Amino acid sequence: MTTLVTGATGNTGRHVVAELARRGEHVRALTRDPAAWAGRFPAGVEVVGGTHTAPDELDGALDGVSRLHVTVTAGLTEAGPELVRRAVAAGVRRITVLWGGQVGPVEQAVADSGAEWTRLEAQEFMSNTLTWAESIRAEGVVREPYDHPSALVHEADIAAVAAVALLDDGHAGRAYNLTGPESLTPRERIAILSRAIHRDLAFEPITHEQAVGRLMATGVSRADAEYVIGWYAAPDDSATTVDDTVERVTGRAARTFAQWADEHAARFLGRG
Numbered sequence: 001m002t003t004l005v006t007g008a009t010g011n012t013g014r015h016v017v018a019e020l021a022r023r024g025e026h027v028r029a030l031t032r033d034p035a036a037w038a039g040r041f042p043a044g045v046e047v048v049g050g051t052h053t054a055p056d057e058l059d060g061a062l063d064g065v066s067r068l069h070v071t072v073t074a075g076l077t078e079a080g081p082e083l084v085r086r087a088v089a090a091g092v093r094r095i096t097v098l099w100g101g102q103v104g105p106v107e108q109a110v111a112d113s114g115a116e117w118t119r120l121e122a123q124e125f126m127s128n129t130l131t132w133a134e135s136i137r138a139e140g141v142v143r144e145p146y147d148h149p150s151a152l153v154h155e156a157d158i159a160a161v162a163a164v165a166l167l168d169d170g171h172a173g174r175a176y177n178l179t180g181p182e183s184l185t186p187r188e189r190i191a192i193l194s195r196a197i198h199r200d201l202a203f204e205p206i207t208h209e210q211a212v213g214r215l216m217a218t219g220v221s222r223a224d225a226e227y228v229i230g231w232y233a234a235p236d237d238s239a240t241t242v243d244d245t246v247e248r249v250t251g252r253a254a255r256t257f258a259q260w261a262d263e264h265a266a267r268f269l270g271r272g
Helices: 013-022 080-090 105-111 126-139 155-167 186-197 208-216 222-233 245-250 257-268
Strands: 002-005 026-031 046-049 065-071 094-098 116-122 141-144 174-178 202-205
Touching: 002 013, 013 026, 013 065, 013 155, 065 080, 065 155, 080 105, 094 105, 094 155, 105 116, 116 155, 126 141, 126 186, 126 257, 141 186, 155 174, 155 245, 174 245, 186 202, 186 257, 208 222
Parallel strands: 002 026, 002 065, 026 046, 065 094, 094 116, 116 174, 141 202
Antiparallel strands: none
16 A cells, blocks of 8 residues: 655655655655655655645545645645545545644544544644754854743654554544653753754843744744744643653654754754
8 A cells, every 4th residue: 555645855754754664665755846855765665746735736646545644834724625635535545644733624624534534733843943053053042032841742753653643553533642752941952952062052032023023034924923933932731741642652752852953963063
């Protein structure tokens, strides 16, 4: 059987591809630029062109697919329900959906699809820390408006749970809250990063409005920027409380932020 992974080149999607391939599954990786990714996935992975935000162009990519992994992004809000409809019509019987932070149109379409589904309610990704890389490289400084804790989860752990839910029985209709094994403030993460890259780092508070403006400068709308920064201002208990779902589902402990920092140290030193 074949599993189609959308968002296959993203921070989480590429881990889903790798985990499924590691388990010996036939994986079809969807990317806008297949030529650029040829040879960059594990051996045996089939790379196909397309984007999940244009589901009317994915009939070929869905041909013969029985399982689907969907990552909800801002651009998928409108196209997502049609993607789900076409996938089920093409024969997809099991879907994992990495939510966008709430149960929106895509998540609801998956739940109503008639397919077996599992919703991955990951809290903050450890890879969000990469937004600090530029200021760390240039100044040794991290600027954030709040210093609240977050139980960040490693992207590879999200992928490991996705693979289990796609391949094993017993996960249909479940919504899995996914966190790492510890809840850390930005200052605590900075201390861990400092040890990983062997460089002293500083934390400088900025205002809420400065944080919103910084995000808008990357092309994010004000509404979306306010939503994101507002989440950091008052995170839910589910985002700050450690949950053992990763270990219960996969059978092994969730990866720590220190592990993530060691894996990505080169990115903060301008070497990756």
